[in-house]
Amino acid sequence: MAERIKYSYRAHEKAGQPPGTPLFIGRRKMEEVRVSYIRYNENLHEEKENSTPKECADLCKSSDVVWINIEGIHDTGAIEKIGELFNIHSLTVEDIVNTMQRPKFEDFDNYLFIVLKMLSYSDINTGMETEQVCMILGENYVITFQEKPGDVFDAVREQIRGCRGRIRRAGADYLAYALIDAVVDSYFLILETIGDQIEEVEDQVFMEPNPDNVSKIHRFKRAMLFMRRTVWPLREEISLLEKSGSDLVRKPTVVFLRNLYDHTIQVIDTVETYRDIISGMHDMYLSSVSNRMNQIMKVLTIIATIFIPLTFISGVYGMNFRYMPEIGWKLGYYAILGFMLLIGIVMLLFFRKKKWI
């Protein structure tokens, strides 16, 4: 399963370092750090794929909105250098390269620091995968740090390029909002996928429960646990961001953040509902299995119960006593066969009357 329960892969390396020492904690997912930027204002729009931190820092001196995207955070030296260029606190740098963060929001007067988690999910057997995205929101720039190439921000890029929505007219704060919104939207997609799969398993549990269901239910449970751990702090984070009163978040953007907050509540709501449903499914499974088992044992026991007395009767006439009058009767054999048949039928009728079969 991808949503590992292990807290950290390199906690043993981390322990012992002075606080504020950037140390990459996580799995290295790509080779080199790649820096790209998108710069835009209401009229122009410029993109560059392979840029350098220095070049980006210079861009930020203009009044345009600049979105600097950094892919790959395992090179702590490079990240530290970016930190210096943009005047970022050493604790923030430490947090950026530690992929084991919870979503959180911190206000460092000259910038806001936002930690997000991108989730990807396709199949319950492979489980959920997570990628940490850190965001620095400055006066007129947003810096995003991703673990590896590929993200859920293409839609935002399209909006900037195609000049759709209000993004080109708004500032860096709106860009930050749009990015967080893209992450939350991606959660809805995951919930949609997982919801379908849950319904599928649920139908199976009703129809023909099998042990495989248990492990699937167990995995769904775990995936929801994982998602919950991601979304609850996100909700708090957005609420703090909305209420921060920081100058970096302009008033019109606050309305959007409030809307985003509602979306997060919806995600939480859905996650909690799924959790309830999954837990109900487990109960259903147990009922269903125990019902089947009872059914089987009952039938088998009834068969045995019918034949045991009959066997006894045949045993009686198998005894070798010299003086057993019935033995000599002409129709004794048929009489006893009939008697046994009768007993069998009476027992069956009795069981049926009792509604046991």
Place this chain on the structure above:
Amino acid sequence: MAERIKYSYRAHEKAGQPPGTPLFIGRRKMEEVRVSYIRYNENLHEEKENSTPKECADLCKSSDVVWINIEGIHDTGAIEKIGELFNIHSLTVEDIVNTMQRPKFEDFDNYLFIVLKMLSYSDINTGMETEQVCMILGENYVITFQEKPGDVFDAVREQIRGCRGRIRRAGADYLAYALIDAVVDSYFLILETIGDQIEEVEDQVFMEPNPDNVSKIHRFKRAMLFMRRTVWPLREEISLLEKSGSDLVRKPTVVFLRNLYDHTIQVIDTVETYRDIISGMHDMYLSSVSNRMNQIMKVLTIIATIFIPLTFISGVYGMNFRYMPEIGWKLGYYAILGFMLLIGIVMLLFFRKKKWI
């Protein structure tokens, strides 16, 4: 089941759109958008079935109270146009056409935005159906957006027509209150229906539990889960509305909202009680089934236990040893039959004494 666990039917389309883009999310339930209005003051009252947004917007310039009802929200273009006519924020328009909202209240200075959920329920097998109603409360008008024709507001219409209660003397805020009240009243009706059905199933569980009960209990659980998700945010919504301090809600109406809040608490209370009862029923069912099963297995096992030793005895006298004195006895056969009868009776008495049968 109607109360689908899937969050959204078109989340995959939604994701990627710039925020504020109205995109219909839901199942299309009717053909064309229909606009109707009721306009009234203390003295006059006027209704029109097939009106246009433009006409309605003009009406609102008078001092009369106007209730504009829009059925069908799948035509995002039409809704957007209405939004422009009434000066509605783009985020609100986006929310109106997204039927996956939770009940919520938002205060946009010039209007209040209220999301409600109408529920309909008849039978546990078909489950609960939901229809979203969005409400815009302006200075002297209320606009309601429904997914399809048919609603729970006929009583309000009757009050307006018949000039019953204080509705004709009060403003648009009272109209909004009356509409929310109608929705909450409809929840009571549903709870009444479902309460009767729960009691019915409960009696069955006591009398003769069958596997069908389990799935019904499961469905009741799910329906209550669903209802709870609807009513909890409603409670918060009404509380916010009551305390909003908006100029759009006049003081006399606040008393009514407080009363409505109490009703919502009552609904929640009942839902929570039903949940407790349903969960108790599941336990009862398990106890009941396990009790029956134990009873059956005990009887069957006792039958087997009585005959197995008897069969053994008959087996002994079925052995072919040449020198078995009892074999030759005149009354050996009868003696042994009597002996077996005796053993059987002793065992029965023993089991009875032990209270096993």
Place this chain on the structure above:
Amino acid sequence: MAERIKYSYRAHEKAGQPPGTPLFIGRRKMEEVRVSYIRYNENLHEEKENSTPKECADLCKSSDVVWINIEGIHDTGAIEKIGELFNIHSLTVEDIVNTMQRPKFEDFDNYLFIVLKMLSYSDINTGMETEQVCMILGENYVITFQEKPGDVFDAVREQIRGCRGRIRRAGADYLAYALIDAVVDSYFLILETIGDQIEEVEDQVFMEPNPDNVSKIHRFKRAMLFMRRTVWPLREEISLLEKSGSDLVRKPTVVFLRNLYDHTIQVIDTVETYRDIISGMHDMYLSSVSNRMNQIMKVLTIIATIFIPLTFISGVYGMNFRYMPEIGWKLGYYAILGFMLLIGIVMLLFFRKKKWI
């Protein structure tokens, strides 16, 4: 069971009425509305059984304390007339005739409105019965509305008549306190009764569990659920009353309300403890039953297990092979009987050593 789970008996009639329309919701429990009053001050005391609302309203103009008791609330017209006489808000009148209220407190400047629930309980099979008491506390009068004759207020009447305690020296607020106190005291009585019954069932569960216990436990659970629903809002109600700061509650009475609040906490505490105990009893019952069942099945299975191998041996010597040397032995029969006895004993010893019997 009396503590019906159905929310309302006439929700379907209620729905559709304009808010503030008094509509009797409940079961009619008596024929005619009866109005009586007790009027007193430190020196005099006067009672009248069959009075009229008008007469009572006139009395209230004096400075004496007047307690007006109205039995029967199904006649909404009569109640409305009383409402007009005492200047009561239409929402309050609506609440008075709706017996499905939760205990609540509302402050309408000129009077306080208090909803209480009288409970009566004798036997777990008939369950709890509830009667709603609404109270209007005005400047120098208290009006109580009861569903039917008979209440828990006789002690208060005796105190007024006998001039016991401080009631005759205190105002209407103290009277209201004394009445609420009487209701809370009656809860203690019920808890005492039900506590004894719980202990009785608990002993049975330990000694000889039977299926009847389950349904009793189930009913206790339900009764406590019901009581809890009644007492929790009562606690809040008294707290609000104590802290209301209304002029209608004088300072010395606040000390008594604080004391009453403590009593309510005690009731809640006891109810919660009972709930814990009842839930523990259910577990005990399951353990106990499963233990007995295991015991029985074990003994039966051991009997079968001992005889099955012996039957096999006898079967072997029942075979008809021509050349079976043992058959011809003089003492073969006795030898084999002894051998079988030996095997039986060995098995018994083995089972005993394993602590299976």
Place this chain on the structure above:
Amino acid sequence: MAERIKYSYRAHEKAGQPPGTPLFIGRRKMEEVRVSYIRYNENLHEEKENSTPKECADLCKSSDVVWINIEGIHDTGAIEKIGELFNIHSLTVEDIVNTMQRPKFEDFDNYLFIVLKMLSYSDINTGMETEQVCMILGENYVITFQEKPGDVFDAVREQIRGCRGRIRRAGADYLAYALIDAVVDSYFLILETIGDQIEEVEDQVFMEPNPDNVSKIHRFKRAMLFMRRTVWPLREEISLLEKSGSDLVRKPTVVFLRNLYDHTIQVIDTVETYRDIISGMHDMYLSSVSNRMNQIMKVLTIIATIFIPLTFISGVYGMNFRYMPEIGWKLGYYAILGFMLLIGIVMLLFFRKKKWI
């Protein structure tokens, strides 16, 4: 069990009395009310065993600290007289003689009223016993009301006599603190005892579970429930006392109360941990018993399963057909015995391979 679930022994007498009427509620535990006092300041120390309330009240006029201890509270008249001497509110007097109080703190300007519960515990079969201690903290005196002789305050007396610690230099508030501290310390002793016993039962549950464990676990659960009910309100009580801001509690004592509060938290923490552990033990017991039972049933069923086919074979050769070739074979008997042995061994190997035995 001593920790009775019944709320009150005489609720039925209490109900109907006007509030503020002292009525003894509890079990009478001694014959006569005994009044004793300890009076001290930094230099002198005086004790008297059989004093009178009057004498004590006179002592309090000096500036020395006076601790008046009253044993026996069933004589409501005597308690009322003390109440008058020390100017105590009638509600307080009522509370003192009602042994069914929860721990609570009340501030009556001229004195503080504190209710405590002394617990005593030795064995889980006799359960916990409780004795109520009420405390009145005045300017320079502390009055304690106990139900019967014998308490946990001997250590405090020794400190006063031996002039140990700061007690002789401090005021009445420190004395009150020291007494509450003694009660809390006694809880630690009980938790130590009960903790040892829980560990003992836990070992048994692991090693050889027996039904007796269940009832012990049940009793531990109940004892912890009881203790919890006692300690939670105590925590609140001490917190209120610390923060009361009453002139009767001097500043240096507040530090000690804060420390005492920490101790209460520790008690609660331990109680909650025990509850978790006890609840885990119940699960362990069920697992353990079901494991043993499964083990037994499996072995027995395997024995039966092996012999049933063998018996069938012997049955076949016990048939009386005239033409059965094997019957006539010289070594038929031995061949068939060998065959049966083979089948038995094969089945055993099969079961072993399947890891069933």
Place this chain on the structure above:
Amino acid sequence: MAERIKYSYRAHEKAGQPPGTPLFIGRRKMEEVRVSYIRYNENLHEEKENSTPKECADLCKSSDVVWINIEGIHDTGAIEKIGELFNIHSLTVEDIVNTMQRPKFEDFDNYLFIVLKMLSYSDINTGMETEQVCMILGENYVITFQEKPGDVFDAVREQIRGCRGRIRRAGADYLAYALIDAVVDSYFLILETIGDQIEEVEDQVFMEPNPDNVSKIHRFKRAMLFMRRTVWPLREEISLLEKSGSDLVRKPTVVFLRNLYDHTIQVIDTVETYRDIISGMHDMYLSSVSNRMNQIMKVLTIIATIFIPLTFISGVYGMNFRYMPEIGWKLGYYAILGFMLLIGIVMLLFFRKKKWI
């Protein structure tokens, strides 16, 4: 198990001592008290292994930062003397020598008192071990009290020695922060270890559940319970420390404390997740075991069920009736064998069709 449930080893000695009397509560873990110090400022750094309290107290008069580490707290006299030298409240001294403290923070104007718990864990069978660390943070010194030599602070020492990070440039408050940080980091290490072990057991539970798993799960549960009890108050402690507003904590350090607080939240989050996972594992185990057991019983019962009717048939032809036509048939024996085979096969097919095997 090391995480003993007993609250205190010497509660019975403690009870009866006046408050503020230092009394060692815990297990003595070393012989003599050892005092060492590290003294540093930005330029110099000095360490001494065997120092005396007096010498340390003198050092603190300089403006350098001094970290005094005391190992061994069982010698209450020595601790009291240190308390006097540094002007520590007697309640603090009492707390230092009581190893049963919960993590807590107290602000005594001239110093801050911090209680921490170092945990060590290697194997679930030996369980968690705990060592209490008390910390006094003064103007320019930190005093740590440990139960025995060996701690998690070596990394901090290395930072001081190697002049790494900002520790040498910062004050005593930063040192205190660094020490707490080291403790929290060590929790991450433990969680990493225990997380691996949980995954291992989880795999076993899926593959081949055995009773040993139960006791391991039980121990994991207990260990997490224990860890939780340690970390929850720690979180509160750090929050209080951050918000204390004490002059002893300088502003730049507060940022670090906020970061530390986030780490604590992460620890709690992980602990809670593990708890959920462990509890899920228990359910998995039960499902898994019951599934296996059902499988076995089903197969065994099916074997018995097939042979019982066959044995009956053979019993019929073992009867000694004189007139049984089939007996005389030439091919009777083969016919009946064939018939029995047929019945066996039919039953097998029937069971297979029913999906019972």
